[in-house]
Structures are given as C-alpha cells and as structure tokens.
Amino acid sequence: MDIKKISATHGLNVCMSGSATSCEECLLIHPSCAWCAQEDFGQVRTLNSRCDFSQNLLKRGCNAPFIENPRSGISLLRSKPLSSKGSGVTQYDVIQIYPQKISLSLRPGDQTSFEVQVRPVEDYPVDLYYLMDLSLSMKDDLDTIRNLGTKLAEEMRKLTSNFRLGFGSFVDKNISPFSYTAPKYQDNPCNGYKLFPNCVPTFGFRHLLSLTDKVDRFNEEVQKQMVSRNRDAPEGGFDAILQAAVCKEKIGWRKEAYHLLVFATDDVPHLALDGRLGGLVYPHDGQCHLNDKNEYSAANKMDYPSLALLGEKLAENNIFLIFAVTKRHYVLYKNLTALIPGTTVEILDQDSKNIIQLIVNAYNNIRSKVELSVWDHPEDLNLAFTATCQDGQPLTGLRKCADLKIGDTVSFNVTVDARGCPPKGTSKSFTIRPVGFKDHLEVSVDYRCDCSCTDFTQTNSSRCNSAGTYSCGMCGCEPGHLGARCECEEGEVNHQYLSACREAEGKQVCSGRGECSCNQCLCYESEFGKIYGTFCECDDFSCARHKGILCSGHGECHCGECKCHAGYIGDNCNCSTETTSCVSDDGKICSGRGSCVCGRCQCTEPGAFGDTCEKCPTCPDACGTKRECIECRLFNSGRLADNQTCQRMCKDEIITVETLKTDDSNTVQCVYKTENDCVMKFTYSEHASGQSVLTALKEPECAVAPDAKTVLLAVVGSILLMGIVLLALWKLVITIHDRREFARFQSARSRARYEMASNPVYKQSIPSHPMEMDFHMHNIKSCNGGVH
Numbered sequence: 001m002d003i004k005k006i007s008a009t010h011g012l013n014v015c016m017s018g019s020a021t022s023c024e025e026c027l028l029i030h031p032s033c034a035w036c037a038q039e040d041f042g043q044v045r046t047l048n049s050r051c052d053f054s055q056n057l058l059k060r061g062c063n064a065p066f067i068e069n070p071r072s073g074i075s076l077l078r079s080k081p082l083s084s085k086g087s088g089v090t091q092y093d094v095i096q097i098y099p100q101k102i103s104l105s106l107r108p109g110d111q112t113s114f115e116v117q118v119r120p121v122e123d124y125p126v127d128l129y130y131l132m133d134l135s136l137s138m139k140d141d142l143d144t145i146r147n148l149g150t151k152l153a154e155e156m157r158k159l160t161s162n163f164r165l166g167f168g169s170f171v172d173k174n175i176s177p178f179s180y181t182a183p184k185y186q187d188n189p190c191n192g193y194k195l196f197p198n199c200v201p202t203f204g205f206r207h208l209l210s211l212t213d214k215v216d217r218f219n220e221e222v223q224k225q226m227v228s229r230n231r232d233a234p235e236g237g238f239d240a241i242l243q244a245a246v247c248k249e250k251i252g253w254r255k256e257a258y259h260l261l262v263f264a265t266d267d268v269p270h271l272a273l274d275g276r277l278g279g280l281v282y283p284h285d286g287q288c289h290l291n292d293k294n295e296y297s298a299a300n301k302m303d304y305p306s307l308a309l310l311g312e313k314l315a316e317n318n319i320f321l322i323f324a325v326t327k328r329h330y331v332l333y334k335n336l337t338a339l340i341p342g343t344t345v346e347i348l349d350q351d352s353k354n355i356i357q358l359i360v361n362a363y364n365n366i367r368s369k370v371e372l373s374v375w376d377h378p379e380d381l382n383l384a385f386t387a388t389c390q391d392g393q394p395l396t397g398l399r400k401c402a403d404l405k406i407g408d409t410v411s412f413n414v415t416v417d418a419r420g421c422p423p424k425g426t427s428k429s430f431t432i433r434p435v436g437f438k439d440h441l442e443v444s445v446d447y448r449c450d451c452s453c454t455d456f457t458q459t460n461s462s463r464c465n466s467a468g469t470y471s472c473g474m475c476g477c478e479p480g481h482l483g484a485r486c487e488c489e490e491g492e493v494n495h496q497y498l499s500a501c502r503e504a505e506g507k508q509v510c511s512g513r514g515e516c517s518c519n520q521c522l523c524y525e526s527e528f529g530k531i532y533g534t535f536c537e538c539d540d541f542s543c544a545r546h547k548g549i550l551c552s553g554h555g556e557c558h559c560g561e562c563k564c565h566a567g568y569i570g571d572n573c574n575c576s577t578e579t580t581s582c583v584s585d586d587g588k589i590c591s592g593r594g595s596c597v598c599g600r601c602q603c604t605e606p607g608a609f610g611d612t613c614e615k616c617p618t619c620p621d622a623c624g625t626k627r628e629c630i631e632c633r634l635f636n637s638g639r640l641a642d643n644q645t646c647q648r649m650c651k652d653e654i655i656t657v658e659t660l661k662t663d664d665s666n667t668v669q670c671v672y673k674t675e676n677d678c679v680m681k682f683t684y685s686e687h688a689s690g691q692s693v694l695t696a697l698k699e700p701e702c703a704v705a706p707d708a709k710t711v712l713l714a715v716v717g718s719i720l721l722m723g724i725v726l727l728a729l730w731k732l733v734i735t736i737h738d739r740r741e742f743a744r745f746q747s748a749r750s751r752a753r754y755e756m757a758s759n760p761v762y763k764q765s766i767p768s769h770p771m772e773m774d775f776h777m778h779n780i781k782s783c784n785g786g787v788h
Contacts, residue, residue, distance in 0.1 A: 585648055
C-alpha cells in the first residue's frame with residue numbers, strides 16, 4: 001500500500017494523528033499502521049509516537065524485530081486437483097472445485113484475495129426424481145408418461161452412463177376448503193362427476209419409487225396410478241417438493257450425483273399462509289414426515305412451506321428443481337425461479353408429450369451454468385466476487401458463468417475484508433458452494449487483532465517503578481500514578497515545568513481542556529467523547545458530520561478529522577468507493593454511460609438516467625438493447641433466452657398490441673428484422689414514474705407470398721390487354737391512313753370533273769362515223785368511274 005497516497009488522502013499521518021495508546025489500538029486505526037515495542041524508542045512523554053507507518057518507524061530508529069505489523073494471509077489446507085470425468089471406479093473422488101479447504105488470517109481493513117476454480121466434469125452421475133401432479137386435470141398427462149421411464153433413460157444415458165430414476169405424486173391437503181370432505185367424497189372425490197366418475201381419495205404426497213437404475217420399475221409404478229380430485233385450482237405441490245428434498249434416505253439421493261427434481265403440473269401452487277384458510281396455523285418445520293406407507297403424514301397438521309424454506313432445503317441438499325408447467329402458468333413459475341436458487345422452468349405440453357425433450361433441455365441448461373453461493377456468511381466480513389468465464393474477461397461483481405460446455409473451467413476471484421475485531425479467541429468460518437454441486441470450499445477465519453509483544457507483559461514491572469504493567473514498550477500505570485514510567489503521583493505540581501504542558505508559548509495549559517500533572521497533561525472527561533493528545537488538543541467528536549452522524553458512521557474522528565474506514569473517502573466519509581451498486585444488469589459500470597462516484601452513477605451520456613444509467617431512450621444503442629429483451633421475453637429466443645439471464649436483465653414492462661401507434665413524440669420507434677425475414681416493431685418510452693415501457697406487436701409482420709394462380713392470371717391478362725391495346729392502335733392508324741387516302745382520291749376526282757366540264761381549252765371531238773361516236777362515248781364513261 002502506498003504510504004504517500006494514504007498521507008495525501010487524509011492530509012496527516014493517519015497513524016500518528018490517532019489516539020492509539022496501545023499496540024492493539026494502533027492496529028485498528030489503519031491496516032498500514034505499525035507499532036514499535038522497543039523500550040527506548042521515541043520521546044518519553046509522547047504517547048502516540050510509537051504508532052506509525054513501518055517505514056517511518058525504521059527511519060526513526062525502531063529495530064525491525066520490535067515492529068508489530070501483522071498482515072492478512074491465506075493457507076491452503078486441502079487442494080486436490082480438479083477431475084475431468086465423473087463416473088467410474090474413482091467416482092467418489094471426483095473433484096469439481098479447487099481448492100477444497102483454506103484458512104484466512106485477517107487483519108481488519110487489510111483485504112486479501114483467493115481464487116476459486118470450478119469445472120463441471122463429464123459423465124457425472126444423475127439422480128432424477130419425477131414428481132407429478134395427479135389431480136384430475138392431469139389425466140391425459142398420466143396416460144402419456146406410462147412408458148416414460150424407458151424412453152427417458154435412453155436419452156439420459158446419452159449424457160451420463162450412471163442414471164437413476166424415481167417417482168412420486170401429489171394432489172393437495174385433504175381438508176376443506178382445499179378438497180371435498182363430505183362423507184360421500186371420502187373414498188371417491190369424483191362421485192357425481194359425469195366426465196370422470198371414479199378416482200382415488202385425495203392425498204398430499206406419496207413417495208412411490210425410490211431412485212433406481214431399473215427403469216422398468218418406474219413404468220410399472222406409473223401404470224398403477226390413478227388420478228384424484230381436489231376442490232380449488234391451486235395444488236399442494238410445494239409440500240411434495242420439500243418432502244422429496246429432505247427425506248434423503250427414503251428418496252435415495254446419492255451424495256456423488258447431480259440431483260434433479262422434475263415438478264410437473266398444470267396449475268399454480270399453494271404458498272405459506274394459505275393453510276390458515278383450513279385452520280393450519282403451525283408453519284412448516286422443514287423436516288421429513290413420511291410414514292410407513294411413504295405418505296406425507298403432516299399434510300393436515302402444518303401450513304404449506306414458504307419460498308425461503310423451500311429454497312434453503314433445496315440448496316442444502318444440492319437439488320436442481322425443474323418446473324415443467326403449461327404455457328398458461330409459465331410467467332408465474334419463471335418469477336419463482338428468481339426467488340429459489342438453482343431452479344429453472346420449461347413449458348410442458350398439455351398432454352406432456354414433450355416431457356423427455358423438456359428434461360434433456362433443462363439438464364443441459366443446468367449443466368451449462370456455474371453460480372457460487374455463500375453459506376454461513378459472517379456479518380463482519382465483506383466478500384466481493386469477480387468472475388472469469390470461458391472468454392477470459394473478468395466481470396466485477398458477478399459470481400455466475402453461463403453458456404459453458406462440459407469440461408470448461410471457470411474461475412472466481414474472492415476478496416475478503418474484515419470490518420472489525422471480535423472478542424479474543426474468536427474464530428469463524430463460511431462455505432462457498434456452486435449451486436447444485438456437492439463440492440464446496442470450506443473457509444476458516446481467524447483475526448489478527450493482537451500483538452505478539454503482549455506475550456511478554458510484566459506486572460509490577462521495575463521498568464514502571466513497580467507501579468504499573470509493562471507491555472509492548474509502554475507502562476500502564478496503576479491508579480494514582482502517572483508518567484511514562486509511572487514515576488509521579490497524582491496531585492504533584494511543579495510550576496517550573498508547567499511550560500511542558502503548553503503546546504506553545506502563550507497557549508493555555510493543556511489547551512484549557514486538562515490539568516498539568518507530573519509534567520504532562522491529564523485531559524478532562526467530556527460527555528461528548530474522549531479528549532486526548534499531549535496537550536489535550538485532540539478529541540474524537542469535533543469532526544464533520546453527515547445527516548447528523550459523525551463521519552457518516554463510516555469513519556472514526558481523530559483530532560478533528562475523519563479517518564475513514566476502508567471503502568469510504570471524503571471529509572465526512574460519506575463517499576463510498578464501492579462500485580457494486582453501480583454495476584448494471586449487463587455487468588458494466590453505469591451501463592457504460594457514466595462513472596461511479598461515491599457508490600452512485602453519474603450519467604455522462606446525454607439522455608441517460610436511472611440508478612445505473614440503464615435508461616436511455618435517445619442513445620444509439622437503445623433499440624438494440626431492448627430488442628434482446630423483446631426476443632427473450634416474448635419469443636424465448638435470442639442471446640438472452642436463458643431464463644435467469646432474461647429475468648435479471650429484462651425487468652421492463654412489455655405491452656403487446658395488434659397495431660402499433662407511431663405518432664407519440666415521446667417514444668422511440670424501433671424496427672428489426674427477425675431470423676425468418678419478418679419485421680418486428682416496438683416502441684420504447686420512459687414514464688414519469690421512472691419505469692421503462694416497451695410496446696410491441698404481438699407477432700412480427702411477415703410478407704405474404706403471392707398466390708401462383710393469381711400471378712399467372714395477372715400475367716396472361718396483362719398480355720391480352722396489351723394485345724388489345726396494340727390492335728386498337730393499329731386499327732386507329734389504318735383508319736386515319738385510309739381516310740387520308742380517300743380524301744386525296746375525292747380531291748383528285750373533283751379536279752377531273754372540273755377539267756371535263758369547264759376547261760376552255762378542252763373541246764370534244766366529233767367522230768366522223770356513228771360507230772366511232774359510240775366508241776368514243778364509251779371510253780369517256782369508263783374514264784369517269786364507270787357512271788351508268
């Protein structure tokens with residue numbers, strides 16, 4: 001740690017300006033402070049000069065063996081290498097996390113880090129327990145899964161060579177108002193129901209088949225089952241889930257296997273407090289209550305379990321819960337996955353035809369993710385995670401990696417910081433575990449708050465004139481004695497040495513806040529806090545406040561100046577250096593649109609706002625960012641299609657409409673092309689409440705391909721029309737041409753008549769013979785058009 005930076009940040013030497021009067025107090029001021037236990041070090045009457053940076057102590061003459069400066073450290077206690085394969089003769093030695101056990105020695109404020117590696121191995125054993133809703137509405141589903149065992153085993157053995165299958169069923173609590181309780185319904189709750197007049201009595205949960213590799217037995221048990229009937233729509237499935245999780249011996253969960261619990265239903269579940277409607281006031285105790293018949297015996301005694309209890313027991317027993325539900329209830333169960341770690345949800349067909357592919361998809365989805373959880377986290381420890389996934393890029397603040405392949409190794413850097421010191425001799429521990437894995441990392445913690453020099457403490461030491469205890473280079477005087485070596489008694493005053501109690505000539509004795517005794521100041525007590533210092537010039541209450549709280553509650557007041565705890569800066573320590581609160585859902589600081597100042601985002605991108613600058617309708621990437629949420633929320637596709645990723649990153653309200661309004665100037669119009677070459681349109685706006693709203697078309701707009709017959713008729717019609725037009729034009733041209741020719745002919749004939757009738761030059765000939773006369777007339781008639 002850079003000493004110059006520390007001094008510059010605080011303005012003074014943070015170690016020497018403190019009020020440390022012992023080695024332990026010195027170590028708590030700052031992780032860079034050290035104490036000199038050398039007896040003859042420093043000036044006799046300077047009480048706090050022994051607390052300083054270790055480099056300064058060396059320069060001032062303190063020998064290195066006498067410097068107390070414990071550091072945080074890590075010790076590997078168990079570090080077996082990661083395995084690459086899960087099944088086989090060494091199955092019980094499979095290691096999927098490294099290391100397995102470490103020990104931390106922490107000095108308050110002195111951060112230390114360690115790395116955790118996780119590798120999901122290939123061919124790891126799988127235990128799958130199929131928990132089915134056998135209420136009346138699931139009758140067609142029961143018929144579908146009668147041969148499920150064989151087919152499912154065939155598919156799962158493509159993924160693992162060690163597969164076991166179990167079976168259980170549930171309906172609901174057999175009390176009113178959840179079920180029919182009249183005497184006539186006790187043996188047959190379907191009595192009088194015309195569509196299905198016969199069914200078995202209502203029950204809470206039945207464990208029917210322990211986990212086994214003999215899948216034919218699964219088929220046999222399913223063949224025997226009949227549906228039952230309850231009164232209200234919600235089912236008692238959460239009772240069944242909890243029993244399947246905690247009754248480990250009866251279910252047969254193996255320690256060295258993935259535990260998959262498939263929950264198949266077509267309706268919503270009852271939750272905690274619903275049981276009070278039936279008079280059940282006792283909360284669920286989280287214990288196993290299966291009787292000799294493997295039936296849940298406490299169904300009518302205790303309330304339904306809460307989500308918190310359910311999540312705790314599933315995680316405790318390393319169980320992945322798969323909700324296989326109908327599309328109508330998909331959103332509800334998807335929201336539950338955010339509240340119950342290690343769960344996923346898949347859409348079940350109405351008759352469960354897709355159950356095998358659903359389970360395989362869910363298993364692959366589970367195997368492609370690694371998420372760390374912390375158990376028994378001590379309150380006085382700060383833990384910060386940085387994930388490094390398969391792309392090698394560190395992601396600050398994240399403890400999860402997705403889109404992994406079997407055999408991929410991911411790592412997580414864990415930074416640990418102790419905020420204070422517990423009572424002496426205290427040791428604590430916590431566990432880091434990948435969700436759903438049996439493998440875990442045990443972390444034991446001890447605190448380095450004591451100084452080794454205290455092991456040589458002497459009571460009634462001659463170094464203290466036999467009137468005090470010598471420890472770590474200083475005397476702790478008995479009551480009534482004063483001085484660096486307890487050489488004075490209270491009440492002794494030597495006026496010639498009063499100047500030793502003044503900070504400077506003309507200043508008040510002991511700054512007016514104490515009395516001079518034995519050449520040193522005895523500071524007064526104050527109702528506001530502690531007054532201290534060589535001349536009583538300092539106190540621990542005259543510092544800047546924030547909202548009335550001294551040093552904002554994140555620092556200590558030393559001589560009028562706030563000395564901030566690790567992770568805080570500023571005159572009144574109100575500015576946090578932690579950036580976790582600035583990390584947006586996509587893992588970026590302030591969504592890449594601003595900077596993190598005092599633990600809050602200051603948006604620098606024009607138009608950006610929100611706690612992490614995540615809202616920005618006018619940003620160039622606004623449509624692209626919201627497009628991914630449209631794809632995963634409405635169509636379960638795209639880069640964020642993973643259920644938990646979509647849930648985490650896409651929290652905006654989405655409204656679907658038939659027709660999209662585009663005339664609102666306060667909305668951003670977005671259009672993109674889908675994989676099917678269709679066009680999807682949506683608008684993005686921000687309400688005054690700060691909520692983002694996306695309004696999208698229910699379905700993308702797709703161009704309709706023209707009908708072949710219509711196209712053919714249009715082409716033929718166009719050709720015919722063009723032919724007719726051309727014929728008409730040809731006819732018009734010919735007609736005009738003929739008329740012109742006829743007009744020209746008429747004009748020529750008229751001229752011919754004029755020449756015969758009125759030409760003065762022309763004179764008709766007179767034949768000499770009558771026959772010649774007739775012949776001549778005949779020729780004239782012929783020339784004039786044959787007029788008869």
